[in-house]
Amino acid sequence: MIPMIDLKKNYLTIKDEIHQGIGQVLESGQFILGKKGLELEEKVKDFLKVPNALSLASGTDSLHLALRALGIGRDDEVITTPFTFFATVEAILYVGAKPVFVDIDKDTFNIDPTLITKKISKKTKAILPVHIFGHPADMPTIMEIANEHNLKVIEDCAQSFGASIGNQMTGTFGDAGCFSFYPSKNLGAYGDGGMVVFKDSALSNEIKRLRNHGSLGNYVHDIIGINSRLDELQAVVLLVKLERIRQYNENRRDCARFYSEFLKDTSVVCPIERDGYYHVYHQFSIRHKDRDVIQQNLKDNGIASVVYYPIPLHLQRALEFLGYKRGDFPVAEMVSSEILSLPMYPELTSQEIQTICKTIQKSL
Numbered sequence: 516m517i518p519m520i521d522l523k524k525n526y527l528t529i530k531d532e533i534h535q536g537i538g539q540v541l542e543s544g545q546f547i548l549g550k551k552g553l554e555l556e557e558k559v560k561d562f563l564k565v566p567n568a569l570s571l572a573s574g575t576d577s578l579h580l581a582l583r584a585l586g587i588g589r590d591d592e593v594i595t596t597p598f599t600f601f602a603t604v605e606a607i608l609y610v611g612a613k614p615v616f617v618d619i620d621k622d623t624f625n626i627d628p629t630l631i632t633k634k635i636s637k638k639t640k641a642i643l644p645v646h647i648f649g650h651p652a653d654m655p656t657i658m659e660i661a662n663e664h665n666l667k668v669i670e671d672c673a674q675s676f677g678a679s680i681g682n683q684m685t686g687t688f689g690d691a692g693c694f695s696f697y698p699s700k701n702l703g704a705y706g707d708g709g710m711v712v713f714k715d716s717a718l719s720n721e722i723k724r725l726r727n728h729g730s731l732g733n734y735v736h737d738i739i740g741i742n743s744r745l746d747e748l749q750a751v752v753l754l755v756k757l758e759r760i761r762q763y764n765e766n767r768r769d770c771a772r773f774y775s776e777f778l779k780d781t782s783v784v785c786p787i788e789r790d791g792y793y794h795v796y797h798q799f800s801i802r803h804k805d806r807d808v809i810q811q812n813l814k815d816n817g818i819a820s821v822v823y824y825p826i827p828l829h830l831q832r833a834l835e836f837l838g839y840k841r842g843d844f845p846v847a848e849m850v851s852s853e854i855l856s857l858p859m860y861p862e863l864t865s866q867e868i869q870t871i872c873k874t875i876q877k878s879l
């Protein structure tokens with residue numbers, strides 16, 4: 516049996532530190548917005564080289580509150596990708612704005628920047644690229660377009676902690692970078708968690724209030740906020756894993772190299788890494804016309820695989836009201852029908868990858 520991700524295997528390598536940190540929190544009696552959360556924010560700022568970081572209860576909240584703090588609201592349009600997890604678009608809708616989709620690049624699965632400009636209207640206020648599967652979106656081009664049209668940029672970094680272009684980390688190109696610490700993420704907690712990082716320190720108090728019922732903690736409520744605070748136990752887990760994130764990402768990259776090597780003479784399309792980009796392979800996602808046959812064969816041999824994402828967002832029933840139809844985003848539709856994510860985690864061995872690849876070859 517080879518799972519998609521093996522969190523227990525990882526836990527056993529960090530068990531002592533996790534238990535020690537949890538013990539400290541339990542003894543302190545401070546469970547929400549305490550020392551560990553602050554330490555995590557400081558360490559994330561150092562790691563990403565960004566001036567501001569605030570911990571939150573989830574990646575979805577991070578997108579939601581970043582949009583709100585940046586003043587995106589009712590009837591504004593936000594340009595984004597139809598090939599992402601549903602939460603990206605939920606956050607846009609939470610603030611009353613309208614998602615406007617742009618098709619993706621077939622090689623990186625990220626928003627295709629050459630198609631953005633023609634979707635910009637008088638109502639467009641922001642671009643929300645997603646660094647899908649851990650490959651950075653083309654931020655230099657996206658920032659150029661945003662600057663030219665005076666648009667905000669909110670990066671969905673839920674799958675890209677530590678990914679970079681040149682020396683610059685994802686999350687630090689735009690006005691805000693939004694991270695998820697959902698357990699299966701490449702930097703994952705043992706429950707929900709998230710973080711927003713941003714350039715403009717003037718937003719700090721606004722986001723602090725938004726995450727805490729509109730109050731800075733003194734029972735004076737100037738605005739209506741939400742409850743979105745990271746708890747101290749999750750901060751402990753994240754601090755332990757943040758120490759090791761470089762190695763974890765390097766291990767993922769090694770796994771990706773093994774996969775690509777073992778699959779190189781087959782009809783399987785392996786993910787690419789653009790020159791100068793640092794892919795963190797949150798997922799290793801192959802493309803093949805016979806994707807379903809491959810998946811069934813893997814399953815029959817005890818190997819997990821998942822289709823992220825079977826339906827592009829413009830064709831999801833919940834978003835019918837946006838008025839899109841099949842054929843609107845042909846690349847996203849093609850990718851959704853061919854994509855398959857294979858097991859990927861830092862502890863995955865080259866032997867296991869070889870077994871997976873041999874099983875794939877047998878189904879071709």
Ligand SMILES: Cc1ncc(COP(=O)(O)O)c(C=O)c1O
Pocket residue numbers: 573574575576599600602603645671673674694695696697707708709
């Ligand atoms: C691309 C993307 N955006 C947003 C989210 C939402 O994050 P969360 O589950 O922490 O709310 C996720 C992950 O779940 C994601 O993969």
